[in-house]
Amino acid sequence: MEKRANPMTGREAEYFWCLHCEKVYPAVDWDEAGEMCFYGKEWICPGDGCDGTTKDAHPWVLEDWPREHHPEYPEVPEIGVYYPLYGPGCVEAPDKINPTIGT
Ligand SMILES: [Zn+2]
Numbered sequence: 001m002e003k004r005a006n007p008m009t010g011r012e013a014e015y016f017w018c019l020h021c022e023k024v025y026p027a028v029d030w031d032e033a034g035e036m037c038f039y040g041k042e043w044i045c046p047g048d049g050c051d052g053t054t055k056d057a058h059p060w061v062l063e064d065w066p067r068e069h070h071p072e073y074p075e076v077p078e079i080g081v082y083y084p085l086y087g088p089g090c091v092e093a094p095d096k097i098n099p100t101i102g103t
Pocket of ligand 1: 019020021022023046047051052
């Protein structure tokens with residue numbers, strides 16, 4: 001898989017994880033879904049209906065979200081699979097665990 005660099009952070013990876021949909025897509029797909037704008041290229045999350053952009057694209061490496069918290073996540077991710085940043089039982093993101101909380 002080809003590496004590309006996030007145009008904002010300059011960090012290179014073959015895959016990037018999206019902070020919005022918490023799924024992983026090839027760097028090439030982020031780049032090709034992107035659009036040119038006044039400061040250069042804005043990446044767009046290739047996920048269906050996702051509004052994630054360059055700032056939400058985290059390289060799929062051990063030193064970044066979510067793998068630094070989840071060493072059990074695979075080195076080569078499955079495309080489109082949900083890899084949550086917070087695991088079950090974590091109180092920091094109850095809406096991700098139980099969507100009925102607060103309704
Ligand atoms: Zn996304």
